[in-house]
Amino acid sequence: MAMSLTDAAAETTVPDAAAPATRRTYVPRFLRNSYDHFGNSFSSCRFDSPPHRAPSFLQSSPRIPSNRRGSSDRESDGRASRHRSRRGKARREPNPFEIADEFVGLGISDYDASGGGGSGQGINFDAYDDIPVEVSGLDVPPPATTFAGIDLVEALNQNIRRCRFVKPTPVQRHAIPILLAGRDLMACAQTGSGKTAAFCFPIISGVMRNRRQLPTKAPSGGDRTTFPRALILSPTRELSCQILGESKKFAYQTGVRVVVAYGGTPIVHQLRDLEKGAEILVATPGRLLDLLERAKVSLKEIKYLALDEADRMLDMGFEPQIRKIVQQMDMPPPGLRQTMLFSATFPQEIQRLASDFLSNYVFLTVGRIGSSTDLISQSVEYVPDMDKRGRLVDLLHAQRENGIHSKQSSTLVFVETKRAADSLEHWLSKNGYPATSIHGDKTQPERERALRSFKSGATPVMVATDVASRGLDVPHVAHVINFDLPKDIDDYVHRIGRTGRAGKSGKATAFFNEGNQRLAKPLTECMEDANQEVPDWLYNHVARPSYGGGRRRGSGTRRFGGRDFRKDTGGGSPTANSHEGGNVIADVNYASDGSFDHEPIIGGRDYRTDTGCGNPSVKSCGGNIITDGNYACDDRLDHMPISATVGGTRSVNSYGGGNDITDGNTAFEGDGFNYKSIIANGWV
Numbered sequence: 001m002a003m004s005l006t007d008a009a010a011e012t013t014v015p016d017a018a019a020p021a022t023r024r025t026y027v028p029r030f031l032r033n034s035y036d037h038f039g040n041s042f043s044s045c046r047f048d049s050p051p052h053r054a055p056s057f058l059q060s061s062p063r064i065p066s067n068r069r070g071s072s073d074r075e076s077d078g079r080a081s082r083h084r085s086r087r088g089k090a091r092r093e094p095n096p097f098e099i100a101d102e103f104v105g106l107g108i109s110d111y112d113a114s115g116g117g118g119s120g121q122g123i124n125f126d127a128y129d130d131i132p133v134e135v136s137g138l139d140v141p142p143p144a145t146t147f148a149g150i151d152l153v154e155a156l157n158q159n160i161r162r163c164r165f166v167k168p169t170p171v172q173r174h175a176i177p178i179l180l181a182g183r184d185l186m187a188c189a190q191t192g193s194g195k196t197a198a199f200c201f202p203i204i205s206g207v208m209r210n211r212r213q214l215p216t217k218a219p220s221g222g223d224r225t226t227f228p229r230a231l232i233l234s235p236t237r238e239l240s241c242q243i244l245g246e247s248k249k250f251a252y253q254t255g256v257r258v259v260v261a262y263g264g265t266p267i268v269h270q271l272r273d274l275e276k277g278a279e280i281l282v283a284t285p286g287r288l289l290d291l292l293e294r295a296k297v298s299l300k301e302i303k304y305l306a307l308d309e310a311d312r313m314l315d316m317g318f319e320p321q322i323r324k325i326v327q328q329m330d331m332p333p334p335g336l337r338q339t340m341l342f343s344a345t346f347p348q349e350i351q352r353l354a355s356d357f358l359s360n361y362v363f364l365t366v367g368r369i370g371s372s373t374d375l376i377s378q379s380v381e382y383v384p385d386m387d388k389r390g391r392l393v394d395l396l397h398a399q400r401e402n403g404i405h406s407k408q409s410s411t412l413v414f415v416e417t418k419r420a421a422d423s424l425e426h427w428l429s430k431n432g433y434p435a436t437s438i439h440g441d442k443t444q445p446e447r448e449r450a451l452r453s454f455k456s457g458a459t460p461v462m463v464a465t466d467v468a469s470r471g472l473d474v475p476h477v478a479h480v481i482n483f484d485l486p487k488d489i490d491d492y493v494h495r496i497g498r499t500g501r502a503g504k505s506g507k508a509t510a511f512f513n514e515g516n517q518r519l520a521k522p523l524t525e526c527m528e529d530a531n532q533e534v535p536d537w538l539y540n541h542v543a544r545p546s547y548g549g550g551r552r553r554g555s556g557t558r559r560f561g562g563r564d565f566r567k568d569t570g571g572g573s574p575t576a577n578s579h580e581g582g583n584v585i586a587d588v589n590y591a592s593d594g595s596f597d598h599e600p601i602i603g604g605r606d607y608r609t610d611t612g613c614g615n616p617s618v619k620s621c622g623g624n625i626i627t628d629g630n631y632a633c634d635d636r637l638d639h640m641p642i643s644a645t646v647g648g649t650r651s652v653n654s655y656g657g658g659n660d661i662t663d664g665n666t667a668f669e670g671d672g673f674n675y676k677s678i679i680a681n682g683w684v
């Protein structure tokens, strides 16, 4: 197989793979800045500077035939894909296909100029064909079966062929036509099923088609504010960089400029990059807020907003930042921008929160919400804490014996704490298993170095916390080991989703013990849903009388089943009078879904009483207590007492406590508010 630049770099610079991974890796001067943080391509995350040309011995196949480069790839709007240097000389746009090792990851060894005719070796496209798809919403555009059947701009089509994407994955088949039709979308599809392209293609196409004569940056000498047309938000720096890399490939020679902004690195480089203009900005929320506050970026020209890992972006950690960016800066409101939310998991309460950002949206599920793909063979073993290291070494040893412990098959080991990650990495390295680690206490360069080393195969084992659980696409991960299980089943789904991607199979092993008792039931369900064999001893754990119920986060019912929360919760078009209490849901935009079923509301099954996270009006429940969506999904709050005591139809005055209770501001001052004390005090 041809050697890519990253392969070569790794082999050149890490002669002793068994050496402790903590040692700083030497990179020759001529290669520095020549590949991105993750060893993918020349297009650096930090700079958009032209790369040094790699020596020919480092260049990988496949190559694009020279007669196919250049002018024929230019987009119809006449923008050439060349940058001009200060001296006015045309600089060729770095070709992300020539030297990237994605092709190797996809099992492709040569460039096929005919396009679309690739064998797709290593990709089992059929694996996706019988996945159930559910779409809800009004007037949903029909899916496409081929890329040719989708109305994308030609330059993008050419890049799709270069990527050797032979046919769209199910989420792409449905999502791309929906987005091209201008609709808002909430999409839930399994890990590794191609969601990135599903939102990138319509964005790039839309940006190209709707180019107006607006500056994407202020004229020189001005305030140097950049006005991107599209914003893609993601929760981690690594994922933002990965999205940047992907979108640069898709936007190659289209003239669309993509820029990234993320924390942990000096802002100055990103500012320099932004000053050149950015039509698509990929960012993490914290760094974006910084740029907005410095007025280096304005969101007033945003036409496309994408939230990758949307449920994570709207959970407690990120939600305030996201609300600030989306609702309190200068971004156009829903309806004037197109909003797309993607994830593999979408708890109902997060769906509810997310609907604030959307207008007349389509809800799409590919597979079941939160389910794992059955391309991943899952097993769970009972391993007491003190035996975990020994068992891990057994597994790694077996892999090595089977000859599958190499760049072609790496192992990702998840632990719960940063300290545990450092300690396990050190121990593995000492014991002859070259390992690296990644977690939030490492500096950004350390994180990048770790990921690069793992991707290159120099360290075929990476120990990680959840910082690496979402979105990362490392082609050779063959085995994910949950050394420590996460607390939340959704995190488990994302973690194991680092393998079994793009139609390939993978393996996941979980170490379970008494400390994971609460995960027993959701884990069992998750495995059953993916047609995996569940050991009897795990069922015994579920059946234990002491078992706390194993309720999935934020959901009283089993969440698997691909449900649009609007259906379960009465999202539809009730009128103000459909509730005794008045205009309960008449004022929210989900109410206009024709498929609305009044039954559940009248029968007391309003999702707001189930989940405590509604957006009813003041009149519906006696005041602002549960009308404020902001607090309603806060895990700290126990919603039971709300639904039991105040959910429904009381008016403000029906509370003895008057405004103390009904005024949300008062009631939710501080974290410690407890409804039980309201009840105890006889206020209700």
Ligand SMILES: Nc1ncnc2c1ncn2[C@@H]1O[C@H](COP(=O)(O)OP(=O)(O)OP(=O)(O)O)[C@@H](O)[C@H]1O
Binding pocket: 123, 164, 165, 166, 167, 168, 169, 172, 189, 190, 191, 192, 193, 194, 195, 196, 197, 343, 344, 470, 471, 472, 473, 497, 498, 501, 502
């Ligand atoms: N149509 C396609 N044909 C072949 N490969 C594809 C296609 N679309 C995407 N891929 C490849 O599939 C892999 C997974 O895609 P991607 O990272 O977008 O998955 P995802 O659904 O976002 O996963 P996650 O939920 O983990 O974020 C990538 O390597 C991507 O290049």
